[in-house]
Amino acid sequence: MPEFPAKVSTRTSTPAGAQGGGLLRSSSVDLEFLRSLFGVLMIVEILVVFNVAASVLYATAFITSAASVEPYSWPHSPDYNRRASASFFACLVMIGYGVSACLSIRAWRGYGSNAATSQATISNHA
Numbered sequence: 001m002p003e004f005p006a007k008v009s010t011r012t013s014t015p016a017g018a019q020g021g022g023l024l025r026s027s028s029v030d031l032e033f034l035r036s037l038f039g040v041l042m043i044v045e046i047l048v049v050f051n052v053a054a055s056v057l058y059a060t061a062f063i064t065s066a067a068s069v070e071p072y073s074w075p076h077s078p079d080y081n082r083r084a085s086a087s088f089f090a091c092l093v094m095i096g097y098g099v100s101a102c103l104s105i106r107a108w109r110g111y112g113s114n115a116a117t118s119q120a121t122i123s124n125h126a
Contacts, residue, residue, distance in 0.1 A: 051100045052101045055097035055100075058090055058093050058094035062091045065087040065090050068083055069084050070083075
């Protein structure tokens with residue numbers, strides 16, 4: 001037993017910062033995965049979910065903001081102008097995110113093509 005500490009090294013890793021990267025070096029992005037088909041599909045799916053969620057949130061913001069505009073208040077009062085403009089711009093942003101979500105879903109599905117149509121257009125030289 002007395003020779004045990006001399007034969008075994010209990011050092012498991014280098015100190016933080018000794019290799020120059022520290023924490024940033026260990027959490028690098030796998031660019032090869034992002035360039036692969038599955039990586040691209042994952043990014044497109046994240047964009048679809050983001051655009052749909054943003055569109056739903058802006059729709060609720062538009063409805064809430066439009067409901068808070070008092071229709072019988074004086075049209076040129078500062079409160080009326082603020083709420084009406086907030087409703088208008090929430091509607092514009094909601095439409096923008098909705099269009100972006102539709103385009104993302106179309107890109108994710110492949111612009112209307114399916115496996116049968118893509119297989120039928122490829123000639124087989126067997």
